[in-house]
Amino acid sequence: xxxxxxxVADMIQRELSELLRRExxxxxxxxxxxxxxxxxxxxxHAKVLFTCLDPAHVEEAGRxxxxxxxxxxxxxxxxxKLYATPELRFEYDESIERGDRLHRLIDSxxxxx
Numbered sequence: 001x002x003x004x005x006x007x008v009a010d011m012i013q014r015e016l017s018e019l020l021r022r023e024x025x026x027x028x029x030x031x032x033x034x035x036x037x038x039x040x041x042x043x044x045h046a047k048v049l050f051t052c053l054d055p056a057h058v059e060e061a062g063r064x065x066x067x068x069x070x071x072x073x074x075x076x077x078x079x080x081k082l083y084a085t086p087e088l089r090f091e092y093d094e095s096i097e098r099g100d101r102l103h104r105l106i107d108s109x110x111x112x113x
Contacts, residue, residue, distance in 0.1 A: 008082065009037040012046055015079050016088075019072055028064030031057065035093040039086055046086035049093035058092050065090040 017034050031053045038047045052061050069088045077085040 005039040005041055005043070008043060008080075009039045009046065011080055012039065012076060012086070013037040013048075015076055016048065016072060019075050020068075023075065024064075024068050024071070026064045026068060028057075028060045029068065032061050032065065035096070043082065043084055043086050046088050048088055048090045050090055051093045051096050055097065062090060062092060 013034055013036065016037070020029055020032060020034070032050050033052075035049045035051050037049070039045070048065075050061065050065065052058050069090065073085055073088050076082075076088075
């Protein structure tokens with residue numbers, strides 16, 4: 001049975017969210033939300049996008065996630081029966097922040113007119 005990259009990405013996001021919530025004890029990743037996972041076509045790499053409640057906490061959270069990447073990958077290998085477990089790369093998802101900034105900009109233009 002062949003799995004599509006999007007289906008694998010969804011499974012990885014679900015499992016990673018659960019692992020972060022239950023297994024990772026690093027306080028730097030406590031307030032992290034995973035927004036999406038993008039898996040390469042050969043399943044060798046997965047880009048995991050995350051966001052934080054506090055924008056000042058982003059760099060610290062990124063370091064915590066990178067530090068936990070090996071543990072998270074090994075746990076994924078146990079939970080998901082894949083031929084190869086992708087290497088995890090965590091990146092901050094700026095889309096929410098950018099959307100909020102655009103929303104505020106539009107509101108300020110409307111208030112002036």
